[in-house]
Amino acid sequence: MHIDVIISADDIKEEKLKDKVVVIIDVLRATSVMVTALNNGCKKVIPVREVEEAMNLAEQDKENNLLGGERDGIKLEGFHFSNSPLDYTKEAVEGKILIMTTTNGTRAIKNSESADMILIAAMINGKAVAEKLAALKKDVVFVNAGTYGQFSMDDFITCGYIIKCMKDIYGDDNKSMSLSDIAITAEYIYKANPDIHSFVKEASHYKRMEQLSYNEDLKYCFTKDTVDIVPVYKDGELKIIN
Ligand code: 3SL
Ligand code: MG
Numbered sequence: 001m002h003i004d005v006i007i008s009a010d011d012i013k014e015e016k017l018k019d020k021v022v023v024i025i026d027v028l029r030a031t032s033v034m035v036t037a038l039n040n041g042c043k044k045v046i047p048v049r050e051v052e053e054a055m056n057l058a059e060q061d062k063e064n065n066l067l068g069g070e071r072d073g074i075k076l077e078g079f080h081f082s083n084s085p086l087d088y089t090k091e092a093v094e095g096k097i098l099i100m101t102t103t104n105g106t107r108a109i110k111n112s113e114s115a116d117m118i119l120i121a122a123m124i125n126g127k128a129v130a131e132k133l134a135a136l137k138k139d140v141v142f143v144n145a146g147t148y149g150q151f152s153m154d155d156f157i158t159c160g161y162i163i164k165c166m167k168d169i170y171g172d173d174n175k176s177m178s179l180s181d182i183a184i185t186a187e188y189i190y191k192a193n194p195d196i197h198s199f200v201k202e203a204s205h206y207k208r209m210e211q212l213s214y215n216e217d218l219k220y221c222f223t224k225d226t227v228d229i230v231p232v233y234k235d236g237e238l239k240i241i242n
Pocket of ligand 1: 031073104
């Protein structure tokens with residue numbers, strides 16, 4: 001099993017995804033929202049690229065469709081929810097369909113559609129994703145959404161955590177895993193920074209979140225393994241797989 005990492009939605013190359021299991025990470029905050037909404041009973045999440053596209057889709061079934069997302073971190077006019085995972089409570093999303101558009105996260109998913117399989121990961125379901133990957137035994141590419149096409153420390157340390165969990169699962173057998181240089185570096189960064197907050201607080205997007213007073217979101221998004229579901233993206237929709 002080979003493990004590789006792509007550092008931003010703009011760095012995705014189709015040939016790198018061919019026949020691979022792709023794991024999308026936008027820990028701040030799109031994939032944390034997706035995992036939370038589905039864990040709280042949302043029927044499915046439909047990620048779309050554009051705001052207008054999301055609004056048109058929502059119009060088709062106003063009773064059941066909810067709109068969520070952001071641009072530049074701010075809730076969109078006419079949308080039900082912002083891109084705070086804390087908005088997506090059981091009461092708010094149970095039995096509903098969430099249509100989502102975000103600056104980087106939904107774009108990373110759409111840009112990865114040529115992969116064999118697409119899973120959605122965050123820190124809150126990191127261990128569950130590692131278990132799923134270990135069971136699949138296929139080559140993996142972590143796609144870090146990044147921020148506006150740039151490398152993001154927050155996504156990178158999250159993928160380092162998942163790689164470390166995979167190694168723990170494999171135990172002495174972890175020689176069957178081969179890591180690219182960047183995958184080794186991601187794991188190294190995680191292991192060298194067990195206090196994730198003091199590492200990610202230097203990240204530009206973390207600072208932006210603080211500026212917008214999203215401190216509770218930061219705490220929530222960097223708490224490990226509070227959720228044990230793994231969403232999969234298929235035919236334009238995210239659902240939970242067992
Ligand atoms: O870029 C994205 O997809 C968002 O998750 C960014 S934000 O955290 O909502 O600002
Ligand atoms: Mg992000």
